[in-house]
Amino acid sequence: MFRAVESARAERDRLFDDPYAECFLDGKLKVGARLSGNRAGQRLVCSYIDRNWPGSRPSAVIRTKLIDDSVSAALEGGAGQVAILGAGYDTRGLRLPAAMSVPVFELDQPPTQERKKSRLVERDGVLPENVTYVPFDLLEEGVGMPLERAGFGTGRRSVFIWEGVLSYLTPEAVDSTLEWISGTGATGSRLVFTYVDVALLRESGDGQPPWSAQVARVGEPFRYGLDPATIETFLGDRGLRLIWDESTAEALSRETRIRGGGNAPSFYRVAEAEVGL
Numbered sequence: 467m468f469r470a471v472e473s474a475r476a477e478r479d480r481l482f483d484d485p486y487a488e489c490f491l492d493g494k495l496k497v498g499a500r501l502s503g504n505r506a507g508q509r510l511v512c513s514y515i516d517r518n519w520p521g522s523r524p525s526a527v528i529r530t531k532l533i534d535d536s537v538s539a540a541l542e543g544g545a546g547q548v549a550i551l552g553a554g555y556d557t558r559g560l561r562l563p564a565a566m567s568v569p570v571f572e573l574d575q576p577p578t579q580e581r582k583k584s585r586l587v588e589r590d591g592v593l594p595e596n597v598t599y600v601p602f603d604l605l606e607e608g609v610g611m612p613l614e615r616a617g618f619g620t621g622r623r624s625v626f627i628w629e630g631v632l633s634y635l636t637p638e639a640v641d642s643t644l645e646w647i648s649g650t651g652a653t654g655s656r657l658v659f660t661y662v663d664v665a666l667l668r669e670s671g672d673g674q675p676p677w678s679a680q681v682a683r684v685g686e687p688f689r690y691g692l693d694p695a696t697i698e699t700f701l702g703d704r705g706l707r708l709i710w711d712e713s714t715a716e717a718l719s720r721e722t723r724i725r726g727g728g729n730a731p732s733f734y735r736v737a738e739a740e741v742g743l
């Protein structure tokens with residue numbers, strides 16, 4: 467929804483264009499996304515969202531932009547394939563020019579992946595040729611086997627996207643995924659990911675910001691977080707070198723094109739790491 471609303475803004479104002487985002491929406495969300503195609507509708511829809519879910523829309527928009535830029539730069543810098551872990555409705559393999567010409571492996575749980583594929587077929591008649599859809603359950607089988615079975619080239623410089631997923635995993639699943647990524651042998655491969663600051667998970671009840679209380683209410687509470695103060699060591703211990711790490715609030719403070727950023731939470735973070743020697 468947030469990506470569809472942002473994509474409906476005028477070309478000079480929006481941070482990215484995801485022309486596929488709307489096709490995954492139904493009902494009120496679809497109506498809202500369509501309404502946001504003109505200035506008055508955009509203001510109305512954004513103020514409704516921002517009043518009810520303060521900070522989450524600008525945070526999602528800026529994280530999309532940060533990750534788009536990182537993925538494009540890594541591919542332009544020589545990476546030859548992309549793996550999207552817990553892809554959901556990520557359409558970077560279809561919309562980022564640098565990703566459209568390389569193999570993209572989308573991993574997700576089968577129900578979400580099947581729904582995504584059927585919406586794309588309804589929209590375009592076909593599925594994109596460069597994308598391989600890999601059904602998996604990260605908690606059950608990890609990422610290595612499913613990716614290798616699907617033809618992912620280990621030892622090849624790659625970009626891994628892990629957006630909006632870590633907070634639902636276990637420490638063991640996060641560790642084994644990072645260790646598999648760093649162990650694929652592809653020096654210079656990039657991992658761009660989001661996480662919540664572990665300090666948030668220590669808050670309870672009234673101490674919780676509205677966003678985390680909201681995700682908990684819909685049955686998807688944040689369960690896992692990392693400490694920004696130690697993330698460099700955390701990644702280093704798992705064979706990865708931290709390149710950058712910032713909260714979406716910090717990133718929004720540099721971005722004047724997005725309104726409502728003042729409410730973005732400082733606990734939601736985006737980071738990029740590199741597979742070292």
Ligand SMILES: C[S@@+](CC[C@H](N)C(=O)[O-])C[C@H]1O[C@@H](n2cnc3c(N)ncnc32)[C@H](O)[C@@H]1O
Nearest residue numbers: 552553554574575578602603604605629630631
């Ligand atoms: C919040 S969505 C994020 C989707 C997408 N990466 C994005 O940022 O728009 C979380 C995604 O992680 C996937 N996911 C969560 N737990 C998973 C697991 N155990 N195995 C595989 N995928 C999982 C969900 O199916 C969903 O697509």
